[in-house]
Amino acid sequence: MSRKITMKEVAKAAGVAPMTVSRAFKSNSAVNADTRARVMKAAEELGYVFDSAASNLRSRKSGFVAAIIPSLNNANFAATIGAMSSVLEQHGLQILLGYTGYSIDEEERLIAQLLRRSPEAIVLTGGHHTDRARKLLANATVPIVETWDLPENPVEHVVGFSNTTAMRELVDHLVQTGFDRIAFLGGDATGDLRGQARLAGFLEALGRHGLDASRLVCAGPAPIGMREGALAMADLLGRFPDTEAVVCVSDLSAFGALTECQRRGIRVPEDIAIAGFGAYDISAYAHPTLTTIEAFSTEIGRKTGQLIVRLLRSDGPPAGPQKEEICPRLVIRQSAP
Amino acid sequence: MSRKITMKEVAKAAGVAPMTVSRAFKSNSAVNADTRARVMKAAEELGYVFDSAASNLRSRKSGFVAAIIPSLNNANFAATIGAMSSVLEQHGLQILLGYTGYSIDEEERLIAQLLRRSPEAIVLTGGHHTDRARKLLANATVPIVETWDLPENPVEHVVGFSNTTAMRELVDHLVQTGFDRIAFLGGDATGDLRGQARLAGFLEALGRHGLDASRLVCAGPAPIGMREGALAMADLLGRFPDTEAVVCVSDLSAFGALTECQRRGIRVPEDIAIAGFGAYDISAYAHPTLTTIEAFSTEIGRKTGQLIVRLLRSDGPPAGPQKEEICPRLVIRQSAP
DNA sequence: TTGAAAGCGCTAACAA
């Protein structure tokens, strides 16, 4: 293969200065239409490829937005990233993704690593970070957005919802339906802080209604998927066979719990009611359909993207930390009517 | 906030030359241990952040691997990316992701865009590309890997499997079980070429067995999810009520089809058998469990990552296009025993 | 093991 073609060579071929080629490649730049056409033709013929690294270095703009999520293997986080991505790409921004595996130490490592690429904004999932991570973020001079939660001490901007409040609402619904013996199926205290917040909401709600809150089954460390849901359900049925309703930390675990019941011939919701969290596709298509909480993961991504675009564009004085609260919606379906 | 700290300043603080700081930040570089410690201390105190853009420009290595997938919103592609990512990050490589939305025109646009970041390798999903995309790839001087398929005319390297062959095997199984009236539930001819390859395998197998291959239900353009599967199943039941078995283009559509049957009181597999493709989690936890094809999406990612590492490291003469064929496995479960 | 000089390819800033 031929060696690398630079702007200089395109400029020479088009009979203009390199700077004009540079301008021709910026869509909003003032260049004569004929000149631009000539430049583009020369570039195409030479097989020129614009070099972002050089551009970034000189202009001090990377065009990157760093986004850190617990796992790609989760349809809701994936949906958030997808929606954010499509907003940002319309503004020439590209997402640089990192996965923590539900570990804040890994998050710290990722932040340090992504910072080297000079992102123009940083998006985090959740509000719990290591001290060093907070320090790194404080030193960064770019907008920071925490999502999927409403941290008590936000680093800066927030686009999220209260997992606790949402769960409370779900439990209220179950109590109003007439259930007294309600269990919670979720992960352990390591890593998944959104799961912990949901458990907190569960406990609060039961306490408020004066109900017993000891029916807790732990499915192990995050992520809690179908497998964990099924195993934990088996555990629950053994330990608390008179349970009337189960609240699961996610729809995936709720589905696992549901199918475990089906395998045992236990009817849902007649014998036991099941609810999930997250409004994954499966909650709408399972049979029976699953009662759940719609957290609007796409909306979170879209709003986060829009917030970033707004923050980067604003020429005026910085507006201070922004907070966009998403309001989750209780979706009552067949599994817990 | 303070302005940007550079290597020069760290060097001054540590009493060394910038070049020594540079070396200290490369883990494999020959620097005195004391010197390195002093440099690192100075860097930490000053809040220095290494600038990858400058490093990339000078060293002509971006540390990026471009990966293009149809959609993040698909657990199998997400698994491939996740596995590839964890292999590559151990070698200091970072994935730059792009989503085509199952469009080869969008793929072309993404290739052109990602090329500007000087990726050290490019990973594609599938083997069907626009002419211009092929030209862009041919001009790139980095390894290209096509995955999730075995293209007839590969661009260069391949890590994939034959969707056609895998589907043939599944159909053979159904025929051997004794089914004659077998339907296919899949998407239309736009975009999803792996789906088309599966349909081709279905048609070939039925032809070979001398069976009627007219029971085809089209669920529309990709992606074909649970919703599309349920709707297409309803369509199928209306048009071909005597169908004995349905092969679905994916597990998600198979699950949609399954629950549509359950809603109508049609028993699976007693009244109708259903098979999927892809061995998604749901296939193992649905009730009944779903017969499917395990395509080893994680394996594809891992092997692709390893191939890239090998190709980038090799100092010898280029070894020519590599081809790693993954062998999918038929997983016989309850829905189509 | 460490340092000095040069320059990667682009664009900010200024000039015409």
Add this chain to the structure above:
DNA sequence: TTGTTAGCGCTTTCAA
């Protein structure tokens, strides 16, 4: 609208 000059922060290359 176009051109000139300088330099972004790092690493290659060569020398000590």
